[in-house]
Amino acid sequence: MILICNKPFKKTALLSGLLVSPLLSYSALAQTYQIQDFSDDYYAVIEEIDGNDYGDEANKIVKIIDEKTHKILISQPASIDIKYELSNSEEHQLGEKISANIVSIPYGEHSVLIYDDFNFDGQKDLAIKDGRNSCYGGPSYQVYLKDGNTFVYSQGFTELAQNYCGFFGFNKTTKTLDTMSKSGAAWHEYSKYKVIDNQPVAVHVLVEEYNSKGLISITESTRVNGEMVEDSYEMLPEYDDESHDGTLPFVYKLDLDNGKKMVLNNTYNEEGEQMYYAFADKNDRIELYYDGQFVYDTAKKTLSFLNKPVVYQINKQGITVRQSNKSVLLKSVPQSEQGSLENLGQFNNVSIK
Numbered sequence: 185m186i187l188i189c190n191k192p193f194k195k196t197a198l199l200s201g202l203l204v205s206p207l208l209s210y211s212a213l214a215q216t217y218q219i220q221d222f223s224d225d226y227y228a229v230i231e232e233i234d235g236n237d238y239g240d241e242a243n244k245i246v247k248i249i250d251e252k253t254h255k256i257l258i259s260q261p262a263s264i265d266i267k268y269e270l271s272n273s274e275e276h277q278l279g280e281k282i283s284a285n286i287v288s289i290p291y292g293e294h295s296v297l298i299y300d301d302f303n304f305d306g307q308k309d310l311a312i313k314d315g316r317n318s319c320y321g322g323p324s325y326q327v328y329l330k331d332g333n334t335f336v337y338s339q340g341f342t343e344l345a346q347n348y349c350g351f352f353g354f355n356k357t358t359k360t361l362d363t364m365s366k367s368g369a370a371w372h373e374y375s376k377y378k379v380i381d382n383q384p385v386a387v388h389v390l391v392e393e394y395n396s397k398g399l400i401s402i403t404e405s406t407r408v409n410g411e412m413v414e415d416s417y418e419m420l421p422e423y424d425d426e427s428h429d430g431t432l433p434f435v436y437k438l439d440l441d442n443g444k445k446m447v448l449n450n451t452y453n454e455e456g457e458q459m460y461y462a463f464a465d466k467n468d469r470i471e472l473y474y475d476g477q478f479v480y481d482t483a484k485k486t487l488s489f490l491n492k493p494v495v496y497q498i499n500k501q502g503i504t505v506r507q508s509n510k511s512v513l514l515k516s517v518p519q520s521e522q523g524s525l526e527n528l529g530q531f532n533n534v535s536i537k
Contacts, residue, residue: 217266220273222284222299223308225251230264230282230296246296246312248335257335260326263315264296290349290364294323298351302341303329303379304359310335311345319349319365329382340383348375352384360387370394386412394421397451397460399470418470420447420462435459435528439520440502444471448487448498448523450531451475459531461489461496463503478534480525487525487534499525 219228231245242261249256269282272293276283286295298311307330317324325345328335344352348363355362361377361384371393377384387407395401400419405412421433436448443466451458460475474496478489486499497504502516528534 217269218281219246219297220278220281220284220295222297223251226257227251228284228297230262230266230269232266233261241315248310248312258310258312258328260312260314262296262313264313269296287351289351289353291322292350294351298325300354301356302327302352302354302361303382304354304356305330305382309341311341311351317346319347322350325351338382344377344384352377392419397473397475398449399462399473418473420445420464420468420470434523436523436525437521438498438500438502439517441515441517444514446498446503448525448528456532457530458533459528461498476533478528478531480528480534480536482526482536485525487528 215232217230219230221227226248228246228248231247233243233245241263244262244264244266246258246260246262246264247256248258248260270280272283272286272295273279273281276286282297283293283295284297285299286293287298288294294313296313299308301307302309302311309330310328311325312328313323314326315324316322325342327338327341327345329338329341341352344361344363348365350364353362354360359379361379363373363375363377365373372391374390374392375386376388378387379385385407386405389405389412391403393401395418397418398421400421402417402419404415404417406415407413434447434449437445438447439445444464445468446461446463448459448461451460458475459478460473461478462470462474463472464470472491474489474491476489476491478487480487484499486497488495488497490496493507495506497506500516500521501513503514505512505514529536
């Protein structure tokens with residue numbers, strides 16, 4: 185069973201695996217643990233090592249062994265918390281065997297060994313945990329692709345299993361791989377890859393970052409004719425739900441009957457608290473942003489601003505757009521109004537009349 189839950193810290197791998205090696209010389213072994221049966225052709229064990237022959241962090245050797253010949257195909261040094269792995273094994277009722285093929289992306293349980301077809305060539309490949317070198321100390325892997333009767337170490341696939349959050353996702357229907365990385369709550373990167381010449385090649389990368397305006401800055405790169413083409417824009421954050429304290433995430437919001445929407449919200453600069461207007465399409469992509477001067481008419485309950493040469497007037501009925509002798513009303517969806525226009529005097533760029 186493989187569980188896949190689907191989307192800038194980069195650390196190097198602990199140690200690359202040693203392929204088709206003889207028995208590695210190391211100090212006395214304390215104990216050997218068998219990994220859950222994952223193949224009719226191979227089995228795997230984890231052996232404890234004494235000393236630091238493979239680096240200060242390595243405390244185990246993961247061995248992949250041919251079932252028929254008992255030849256060691258891979259000996260991979262690793263840093264493994266065996267108590268944690270045995271606890272997971274107990275949860276999955278595996279006895280003393282260590283679990284295989286559990287991948288909960290990005291932060292859930294990851295088995296020591298993942299056996300599946302990562303490059304979509306019809307042959308199952310191997311990923312072996314080497315420690316916790318991915319983002320925020322998450323699990324990291326060395327990846328070996330099946331090639332005939334053996335496995336070949338893949339630098340490209342290993343980088344996907346080292347430099348992001350958890351193991352990479354792989355979709356056999358679309359034949360794509362995906363990764364996610366983050367830095368705090370304000371920066372995320374989501375990448376999608378195709379396998380070209382047996383290497384993962386990025387075909388789409390989306391980076392989102394919350395900016396000082398309270399919007400999300402998006403940088404989107406898409407591979408076109410072999411080159412990455414970049415597009416940058418801003419989006420509204422999700423805003424329909426109330427905050428934990430019951431307050432609305434925006435000062436004011438209207439949905440419009442053409443599928444678009446507008447919000448008023450606060451931002452700050454050297455002059456203090458300001459208000460901004462943002463008009464977004466049905467996908468929340470910003471079409472107009474304005475943070476200049478506003479006027480609120482208490483008699484008409486209408487907020488106005490001039491973005492030359494266009495005048496915008498906002499009330500619960502919608503947005504009236506005036507230009508020269510032409511006037512257009514963008515009607516609001518009934519009962520879509522959130523917040524109020526009547527308490528805007530706190531903002532330095534709003535005049536009340």
